[in-house]
Amino acid sequence: MTTDHDSATPARLVDRSRRLGADPRNTNYGGGNTSAKGPGRDPVTGQDVPLLWVKGSGGDLGTLTEPGLAVLRLDRLHALAQTYPGVEREDEMVAAFDYCLHGRGGAAPSIDTAMHGLVDAPHVDHLHPDSGIALATAADGPELTRRCFGDRVVWVPWRRPGFQLGVDIAAVRRANPQAIGVILGGHGITAWGDTSDECEANSLEIIRVAEKFLAEHGRPEPFGPVRDGYQPLPVEQRHQRAGELAPLLRGLASTDKPQVGHYTDTDTVLDFLARERHPQLAALGTSCPDHFLRTKVRPMVLDLPPTAPLEQTAARLRELHTAYRADYTRYYDEHAEPGSPTMRGADPAVVLVPGVGMFTFGATKQTARVAGEYYVNAINVMRGAEAVSRYAPIDEREKFRIEYWALEEAKLARLPKPKPLATRIALVTGGGSGIGRAIAHRLAAEGACVVVADRDADAAQRVAAEIGGTDVAIGVHADVTDAAAVRDLVRSACLAFGGVDLVVNNAGLSISKPLLDTTEADWDLQHDVMAKGSFLVAKEAARVLIAQGMGGDLVYIASKNSVFAGPNNVAYSAAKAAQAHQVRLLAAELGAHGIRVNGVNPDGVVRGSGIFAGGWGAQRAAVYGVAESELGAYYAKRTLLGREVLPEHVANAVFVLTAGELSHTTGLHIPVDAGVAAAFLR
Template sequence: MAPHSEAAALLARSHRLGADPRNTNYAGGNTSAKGTATDPVTGGEVALMWVKGSGGDLGTLTEPGLAVLRLDRLRALTEVYPGVEREDEMVAAFDYCLHGKGGATPSIDTAMHGLVDAAHVDHLHPDSGIALACAADGEKLTAECFGEKVVWVPWRRPGFQLGLDIAAVKAAHPRAIGCVLGGHGITAWGDSAEECEANSLFVIRTAETFLAERGKAQPFGAPLQGYEALPEAERRSRAAELALLIRGLASQDHPQVGHFDDSDTVLDFLSHTEHPRLAALGTSCPDHFLRTKIRPLVLDLPPTAELDAVAARLRELHADYRDAYTAYYRRHATEHSPAMRGADPAIVLVPGVGMFSYGKDKQTARVAGEFYLNAINVMRGAEAVSAYAPIEEAEKFRIEYWDLEEAKLRRMPAPKPLATRVALVTGAGSGIGKAIAHRLVAEGACVVVADIDTDNAVAVAGELGGPDKAVAVSVDVTSEEQIAQAFAAAALAFGGVDLVVNNAGISVSKPLLETTAQDWDRQHAIMARGSFLVSREAARVMRAQGLGGDIVYITSKNSVFAGPNNIAYSATKADQAHQVRLLAAELGEHGIRVNGINPDGVVRGSGIFAGGWGARRAATYGIEEDELGEFYAQRTLLKREVLPQHVAAAVFALTGGDLTHTTGLHIPVDAGVAAAFLR
């Protein structure tokens, strides 16, 4: 059924506003519309309000993301409001105002929309508006910028009382089209959807113009000698190295996925004298610091400092950060406060290199970085016309450890088994590797799709959901340089690597006398040497992170079973199988587990079989190639054909969290080949 006309217009307006990052940050702000509909119980008309619910993003808002409330019941809550000290109780009362079932959970800002006497209301977090809201003399600047059209509302934590405050402001200022909320954002209103949107954009663009015309040229101070951005290639190389250490530090309390940003906005901020002072003040808008924590960790060394010195200093600063955050929590926590959620930074700033941001998944890490970009823009605007003056630390704590925020976190679904893990799968552009990549992403991992065929890798990464889920890298596993580049790409995309699957391979199937030295060398270069090189780089990366990890080899039944006309392939698979045992013995002290999987007869979907191996094996057995899968199935104990997804399931079984004490193991995935039973 099509949405109500008011809801449809609201969604369209929300999409337009949310599509432009100048208007509001990701998942920030909310919009509403009021109208009438037929009450299915009485048949009469009922006044309703449609408002963006808790969570979600304006740019991608859908009808299920709207909460629908009866306006009469919502406004009747003013009669039972117990006062600001108990205003949180009103959030539960919103559920009794809902019209019908379904829809989104009403957000804390619902009162702001329902109590304001306007048919349409927008509450947004534009950088320009927050710059005025966080300026030391924001009230004076707001009057200078807008005159009587926009009114200043002093800081108040979002909630029912703020809704009453804004309603009173509108009633007392009939010519006003909106307000600037101290330390927070803006709210605008209108009699129609078009008027409301126009008023919101007027506030935002007028503030932008005011800051640009009135602002000083160097809001972040003079250039800081020696803190200029490194050249791009050098900058990203250093970032890839530092990402491993920093992700390990940021994951002391909870494993984290990383995101790297070396945009001009970040590099310019870090190259000026005032960046240490401003960063220490922290962010202000609640949407900002809920994702970035109240302040970032900032490296206080120039970008040309020796890497060892940088690493040592980062460890010192991380210890200081944890102490300071713990002290912040203890200063403000009460006996009723939620437990501290972790003392590691969400944002780490490295002058001349860029910004590292962290979260429970790639999207959360990326959005945290985007919010800090918003914060930099806010600081620039406030410093350009005044001084940046965010809300007090105690107020930040009240929001960060708010019972309502804690309740929102509790409503989130449980993480998937491989959440926060970053996997690199070689040969992932087709066949078994592709199936493994799909399974790992389905279980919550981020995946680096590594394949010598770039087009295949890109296609698979797209299937997996794009850059928040998977990235493609082109890699020839016989090249040390390309392998290093693949792991560096993983570090820049996701912060590092926790899980490596050695799957890349070819097959040379010939009798001994027809197998050339070139055949032998090529087979061993790709599989025995290639998996060694990949594992060596994986071990270096995992040890640098200090988070342990998994290395899984896709070996073969042929590693333990001798078959005819297969000397090169089977010998290299035996080499890989023993690498599993050797590396398990060596890397265990670093928390790195190494295991193998021995498939057999994976015909359908296999890149190796499609590349000629199938035809040669069929000829060896005297059957047609399209009969090969069934032939392999019939010689097994279970009489079942093995498919790529069965191998992928074994990879997940080894890495999904249940076999935490298993290393050096080979799992057969062959439907039962008695001759290949491990002894």
């Protein structure tokens, strides 16, 4: 792409970008872009040519790497300005960027590429700081910009991002040689400099001066006084109510397509929702294109205090959801043109519940979380604008032009096909080792968000960390024999991801003793963990599954021993038989809710098993008269296929049962035993 003599320019650009992106006061996740211009070697002619390095489409400044830069020939980009057909056809210019790429060109150029290339400065930053957007969305933004910066920063009226905006800013730069940057109406800021350090310093000057101006000139309580009865609930009550509401809200937000949820109860959100003016401000929606694309035209806002009865709150949320969908359909119908993309969905991306917090939704946990972060940015913007003026975001028509932009639709079309378990939230008990660990890894690899539950909290958290960050998996301590602990476990899943779709009852232990040596305590412990534990988990999970109204899966990891009678194993095998019959009973009961209940019957999973490592292996080896180290091979020899069963084989069965191909199967037990004729199902 480039040669050694020009490598310092993109390296410095990446360093600057990461510094700017690391501070949320400067820009939001995935928002903004930076650029640098410099010479590069044309490998064909051997001559230096002018190049532009600019953050590519879809990247994030805080985590930018050099492969995330688009690299273009600056002379060819400037030549586009001579053939630019005008604002009515400016979308055509994005395809023309491909003809300006240097070599393979690196990342895909973003819509803001023209702004970076046409502005006559070696280094350019375009950012979305809350303080800058507050001025950009104030009703008297031009005057406030003049008061705040003098002639050092210039106001540019709102224009949708694109080639024409680049032309406009380039003209402002030429006409105002004293200026270090601009405030883009309704949008954000752009700054420039002769060096990378100067450009960064100019960006930070605009942001910090705007922050100081808002602090010094803003009036107190711009959102109005606290409304009586709308104060935040105490933390425990707040999280209890959030856990109760999350499945209902996720089900509503998934009316058109399944969504993953995220819950936020920061002081910023709770204070906004406690204030008298939050309903009318929230109705205005967000303004910055990056904010708006992730939060939709406006949030759905509950108009009841947090102390309202749960039944009343739930009923009102359903009414508001119906009204939201009707209003969104009106918004689409009113602004759609013959060539507009079809409506993508009428459900809210942001739901605000006074006293409780904010629920956000998206196709992934990260998307849902980032939508929440953007709405926090929007609250900060509204606070700043209202403190010194009146919040006046771009109008609905402009919002629609961005949301249903053909270029945005093309970007969505380039996204990879979702994995089979995308948007599904899995809860795996006994997930800290062995079969549970393998199941958690497999479900996450197939696209699910996973709650790894285990009575060994360290093991649960270790497995979750193996899988990835908290956008993919969390580890939770849980004793499945304790009803309160199980309720807390399911609530943790709801607070983390919005609900539950797929529950794997895998937690277990085994005590191998002859009948006469089996104590009452042995029997009780065995049944408490597996028979009772599975019942408690299924019961709490069913509450959530029914509240969501999205169907779901319960999978029991039973055993070959649930149907096969072996010696010295009465407590374990009886508990497994109880689990196996729970599958049949719950399949019959929950089918009306679209909830499928199935089981997996493994045999002799020795490798990686917490049960076998905890003494069960030594006990069973003694029963069969073999060395413990040979137990896996012993089990394999007695099967029809002659193969050892591994945790991953059980995980494969769970995936097959839940991935969609067996959508009409419930009440089934799948043997994963390499063929044990005595355990054939009849």
